[in-house]
Amino acid sequence: MIQACIFDLDGVIVDTAVYHYKAWKKLARELEFDFTEEQNEKLKGISRMRSLQLILEWGGVDKTPLEQQELATRKNDWYVAMINGMTPQDILPGVETFLQQARAAGLRTGLGSASKNAGLILERTGLLHLFDAIVDGNTVTASKPDPEVFLQCARLLNITPAHCVVFEDAIAGIAAAKAAGMKAIGIGDPITLQDADEVIPGLDHMSIEKLKA
Ligand code: G6P
Ligand code: MG
Numbered sequence: 001m002i003q004a005c006i007f008d009l010d011g012v013i014v015d016t017a018v019y020h021y022k023a024w025k026k027l028a029r030e031l032e033f034d035f036t037e038e039q040n041e042k043l044k045g046i047s048r049m050r051s052l053q054l055i056l057e058w059g060g061v062d063k064t065p066l067e068q069q070e071l072a073t074r075k076n077d078w079y080v081a082m083i084n085g086m087t088p089q090d091i092l093p094g095v096e097t098f099l100q101q102a103r104a105a106g107l108r109t110g111l112g113s114a115s116k117n118a119g120l121i122l123e124r125t126g127l128l129h130l131f132d133a134i135v136d137g138n139t140v141t142a143s144k145p146d147p148e149v150f151l152q153c154a155r156l157l158n159i160t161p162a163h164c165v166v167f168e169d170a171i172a173g174i175a176a177a178k179a180a181g182m183k184a185i186g187i188g189d190p191i192t193l194q195d196a197d198e199v200i201p202g203l204d205h206m207s208i209e210k211l212k213a
Contacts, residue, residue: 002183002211003163005102006153009113009136011044011169012187012203014090014121016083023078024055027071033059045170047114047143048072076117083117086124094204099130105208108132110153112166114143133157144172147180154180165211167203168196 010016021040028035039058043051052072056063063071102109110133111118118136122128133156135149142148154161166177169187174196177184185200186193193199200206 001163002107002165004108004110004154004157004159004165005211006110006112006150006157006164006166006177006182007099008045008166008168008170008173008187009111009115009118009121012092012167013095013111013127014086014092014125016115016121017044019079019082020051022082023075024051026078027075028055028059031056031059031061031071033061035059045114045144045168045172045176047137048076048116050143080117080120083121083124086121088126091125091127092204093202094206096127096130098203098206099127101208102211103130107208108157108159110157111135112149112153113137114140114149144170145175145179147176150177150180150182154182167206169193171195 007013017040020043021037024040025035035055043054049068049072052068099109109131111131113136116137118134122131133153135153135156140149140152150166151161154164161181165183165185167185167187168174168177171192174184174186174193178195184196185198186196187200187202190199
């Protein structure tokens with residue numbers, strides 16, 4: 001029996017991939033190489049530093065660890081400037097309704113994100129109060145597909161992993177949920193997310209009745 005719903009943030013609650021893309025592209029341009037949307041797709045669920053390392057690899061550019069820190073900070077400053085302008089209008093369809101439904105049905109709700117900006121995004125979109133536990137990039141050491149983020153969240157919610165369901169848009173996130181021993185519902189393309197227990201286009205296609213079934 002499902003007792004808790006754990007949500008990824010980027011691509012499930014809000015669509016921040018486009019802001020990440022703009023900021024990474026700007027950085028790549030400064031370093032004089034291109035960064036495509038297809039490449040951006042591969043960075044979903046991947047931590048900031050690991051994303052940067054992949055981008056530098058793709059661009060064939062070598063940087064010292066100190067330079068990498070500076071580049072990541074620069075990208076993040078641009079990214080934060082963009083998400084600072086987010087409002088409740090940026091919440092993806094069906095998200096608030098489903099969160100409210102789940103809580104009304106007695107389910108616990110948690111956030112499991114790789115982002116260090118998760119708190120800021122939830123605050124800007126006015127969603128903070130709908131989560132019983134938040135685990136993000138500031139508290140986890142191993143990023144998805146490692147199950148740490150979801151296991152930490154389940155522990156905070158005081159629910160055993162087998163009774164948790166994770167909503168995820170990233171391949172790495174689905175793998176993390178399965179490795180945690182949880183059910184995984186993919187948000188997006190059924191072919192890309194074939195390891196999920198079920199795939200839906202968005203939370204506007206989910207309800208408590210469907211979840212129970
Ligand atoms: C999410 C996104 C990734 C992003 C990561 C870290 O998992 O899908 O694209 O790199 O969070 O985000 P941050 O806000 O900490 O840079
Ligand atoms: Mg995501």
